[in-house]
Amino acid sequence: xxxxxxxxxxxxxxxxxxxxxxxxxxxxxxxxxxxxxxxxxxxxxxxxxxxxxxxxxxxxxxxxxxxxxxxxxxxxxxxxxxxxxxxxxxxxxxxxxxxxxxxxxxxxxxxxxxxxxxxxxxxxxxxxxxxxxxxxxxxxxxxxxxxxxxxxxxxxxxxxxxxxxxxxxxxxxxxxxxxxxxxxxxxxxxxxxxxxxxxxxxxxxxxxxxxxxxxxxxxxxxxxxxxxxxxxxxxxxxxxxxxxxxxxxxxxxxxxxxxxxxx
Numbered sequence: 698x699x700x701x702x703x704x705x706x707x708x709x710x711x712x713x714x715x716x717x718x719x720x721x722x723x724x725x726x727x728x729x730x731x732x733x734x735x736x737x738x739x740x741x742x743x744x745x746x747x748x749x750x751x752x753x754x755x756x757x758x759x760x761x762x763x764x765x766x767x768x769x770x771x772x773x774x775x776x777x778x779x780x781x782x783x784x785x786x787x788x789x790x791x792x793x794x795x796x797x798x799x800x801x802x803x804x805x806x807x808x809x810x811x812x813x814x815x816x817x818x819x820x821x822x823x824x825x826x827x828x829x830x831x832x833x834x835x836x837x838x839x840x841x842x843x844x845x846x847x848x849x850x851x852x853x854x855x856x857x858x859x860x861x862x863x864x865x866x867x868x869x870x871x872x873x874x875x876x877x878x879x880x881x882x883x884x885x886x887x888x889x890x891x892x893x894x895x896x897x898x899x900x901x902x903x904x905x906x907x908x909x910x911x912x913x914x915x916x917x918x919x920x921x922x923x924x925x926x927x928x929x930x931x932x933x934x935x936x937x938x939x940x941x942x943x944x945x946x947x948x949x950x951x952x953x954x955x956x957x958x959x960x
Contacts, residue, residue: 717870718877720885724753727863750858754865757856757888761823763846765887766854770844770880771835772814775807779815786876787842794841802834810834818887821894854884 726749756762774785794800810831817823825832839845843852852870859866869881928934 713872715870715872716874716877717868718874718881719866719868720881721859721864721866722885722889723864724750725863726750726753750865754856754858756892757865757867758850758854760846762888762891763849763854764823765818765821765891766849766880766884767835767839767844767846768814768818769883769887771839771842772811772818773879774842774844775838776811779811786871786873786879789841792841792843798837798841800837800841802837806831806834807838810838821891853880 727746770786773780773782774787774789777783777785789800809828813828813831814835825835836845840848843849855868855870857866858864867881867885869877869884871877871880
């Protein structure tokens, strides 16, 4: 028993310390901004609420959203001065690189990558359409630093609903307490900003579509109105409505003239 206890103490003592940082996001799924449990439909099934939370968590962990966290972390460690940091969270020399991974890139390519990541963060651009040659550079460095989506989902990032509340708890675990805190805060901020960007873009797209439909209907109405005028002209059709208005207006004018003459 003593040997087992000493062995366990020795093994645990040799393990690397890990630090977990947590943040809570209010989703608005239930309450004033979301589903009203006391309103028109008080018998909302539990699976509907779970579905909303499941969809939101899936969106948070999607590749599009996770890539922005990778952009932030990679830019921080490749060029700390660009984000007003004193030192990187992880040093590439201390990372255990896979044998198949090669980082044979020159300083110019690394500088181009950091500049391009800044542009992508500012514009909420998760694609490499403008610089496709930098996509492989990003993937290699993200995997080398452990900032790729697969690694972070396996070892670092966790999301779950906070009990029966309206909140989602997001946690980030790593060997560096500053990395954990910075990563979870950055992930929450970028996720909220990216979600708002997508909503605004969808609203603009919907408005543009509605404007286009309104313009088509307007042109169609003008075309049919013109066809109606041409038909009336060809068939000598009297517009009873316009004629009646003209007669009423003329009658009112004569009535006013007679009353003026009488005075």
